[in-house]
Amino acid sequence: MESGTRSDVLIAGASVAGLTTARTLRDEGFPGTITMIGDEDALPYDRPPLSKQILTGKWDVEESALCSEADLDRLGVRLLLGTAAVSLDxxxxxxxxxxxxxxRYGTLVVTTGTSARRPAYGAGLGGVHLLRTRADATALRGDLATARHAVVAGAGVLGSEIAAALREIGVAVTLVGRSRHLRLGLAGDLLSPLIGRLHRANGVDLRLGEEVAGLRGDDRVSAVVLSGGDVIETDFVVAAIGCVPNTGWLTSSGLDVSDGVVCDLAGRAAPGVFAAGDVAAWTDPRTGVPVRVEHQLNAAEQARLVAGTIATGTTPTAPPVPFFWSELFGTRIQVYGHGDGDGxxxxTIAGDAGxxxxxxxxxxxxIVTGIVGWNMPRDFRAARAHVGRPAAELSRL
Ligand SMILES: Cc1cc2nc3c(=O)[nH]c(=O)nc-3n(C[C@H](O)[C@H](O)[C@H](O)COP(=O)(O)OP(=O)(O)OC[C@H]3O[C@@H](n4cnc5c(N)ncnc54)[C@H](O)[C@@H]3O)c2cc1C
Known part of the structure; x- marks a missing residue:
């Protein structure tokens, strides 16, 4: 693309939030020019299967594609892959x-997402993996052909999902978490005892309240040393220790990027600039606090709201209620709203945990702040209407 070319809408970040922005703009009848840039080489793809169907080998990486070049042509979206934004004027x-x-742009939508946090250990050592991109998944799958034992570091949802997928294909797993609780997305640590039970029932060696203190091995990792002193022999390590928002390119722009791109309650960061998805911190109108949500459906929903605002000028009055799902050992876990926090x-309003x-x-x-579903999708859907309403109105479904 020629230097200086102007688009009516420029979308920085070519993944679920970026693509949903472009699609919704066209659905809303937006007639202007749209350019989307992404620093990866792949067409937009879905990340959730990376730790599920792709890790277990049920899918090839290509099956996670979210669109084809023909789809983008039909949408009239110019996509520049392998193109990283480095600064914003x-x-x-x-x-x-x-x-x-x-x-140049009329309106900018920032959808640059997050990157996997790199651990302090393992630099230059083979067999130490992250899992955020297709390239990460391909590298990890390459190690699975001969691997018998894995150490997964991280007690969050991604660590649990990776542990579950590896157990499914017969790899012995030690799951190490600094926290004493297993956290699961919007549910925080409320489900920790249940998830711990699932892991144990499926043979995961849980080491909670411990950290990876160091690695052993010459050119490849051969063992992990835990903070408690135990040494766990392993064929590879996956570090799933959180994400950092991709805002490095915005640091000198004047935007507030203290934790992601800080936005108002409609995703506006500055005149002519919106942000959506994992990188965006939309202000919660109830608390006035900007909140970043790292979940797929939230990314898509924010993108739809931003595109609607750009195309029609109608501004949402509240951010979307976050919605999250995960799958562990064949158990479908869904969370709508917030389950985290003190107090x-x-x-239980349907079925029973046992x-x-x-x-x-x-x-x-x-007040009901969230609904959790555990292998009960239909009742979960029905119960979502309670979020934001008095708990006194709750009854068994
Ligand atoms: C393995 C895995 C499993 C997951 N499972 C679930 C799940 O079960 N349920 C759920 O709700 N969520 C899940 N998620 C989270 C979900 O994938 C994210 O919420 C979603 O991808 C966010 O989309 P996004 O478009 O905001 O950002 P991203 O998907 O992070 O995409 C941002 C894109 O922008 C690119 N980019 C970054 N910087 C620049 C730059 N300077 N210039 C140009 N391009 C740039 C990035 O390379 C990337 O391609 C999972 C995530 C992972 C990694």
């Missing part, structure tokens, strides 16, 4: 790319 409305190109409690199927309401100060 806010008053001049220009994004500069790594090759020195200048992309929350969980009340039977492996239930729906529960999370409440704080007498």
């Amino acid at each position: 806010l008053p001049g409305r220009v994004v500069t790319t790594a090759s020195g190109g200048e992309l 929350t409690s969980l009340d 039977s492996g199927r239930f729906v529960a309401a999370v409440q704080r100060d007498g």
Whole structure:
């Protein structure tokens, strides 16, 4: 693309939030020019299968594609792959790319997502993996052909998903977590005992409250040393220790990027600039606090709202209620709203935890803040209407 070319909408970040922005703009009848840039080489793809169907070998990486080139042509979206934004001139409305190109825009939508946090250990050592991109998944699958034992570091949802997928294909797994609790997305640590039970029942060696203190091995990792002193022999390590928002290119722009791109309650970061998805911190109107949510459906929903605002001028009055799902050992776990924070409690309103199927309401100060579904998708859907309503109105489904 020529330096200085102007697009009516420039989308920086070519993944679920970026693609959903472009699609919704066209659905809403937006007639202007749209350019989307992405620093990866692949067409937009879905990340959730990386730790599920792709890790277990049920899918090839290509099956996670979210669109084809023909789809983008039909949408009239110009996509520049392998193109990283490196800076933003806010008053001049220009994004500069790594090759020195200048992309002018009328409206910018920032959808640059997050990157996997790198651990302090393992630099230069083979067999130490992250899992955020297709390239990461391909590298990890390459190690699985001969591997018998893995150490997964991280007690969050990704660590649990990777442990579950590896157990499914017969790899012995030690799951190490600094926290004493297993956290699961929007449910925080409320489900930790249940998830711990699932892991143990499926043979995962859980080492909670411990950290990876160091690695052994010459050119490849051969063992992990835990903070408690135990040494675990392993064929590879996967570090799933959180994400960092991709805002490095915005640090000198004048935007507030203290934790992601800080936005108002409609995703606006500055005049002519919006942000959506994992990188965006939309202000919660109830608390006035910007919140970043790292979940797929939230990324898509924010992108739809931003595109609607750009195309029609209608501004949403509240951010979307976050919605998250995961799958562990064949158990479908869904969370709508928030389950995290002090003073929350969980009340079962359908099924029961002992039977492996239930729906529960999370409440704080007498208000339902979230709904958790555990292998009960239909009842979960019905219960979502309770979020934001008094807990006194809850009854068994
Ligand atoms: C393995 C895995 C499993 C997951 N499973 C689930 C799940 O089960 N349920 C769920 O709700 N969520 C899940 N998620 C989270 C979900 O994938 C994210 O919420 C979603 O991908 C966010 O989309 P996004 O478009 O905001 O950002 P991203 O998907 O992070 O995409 C951002 C894109 O922008 C690119 N980029 C970054 N910087 C620049 C730059 N300077 N210039 C140009 N391009 C740039 C990035 O390379 C990337 O391609 C999972 C994530 C992973 C990694």
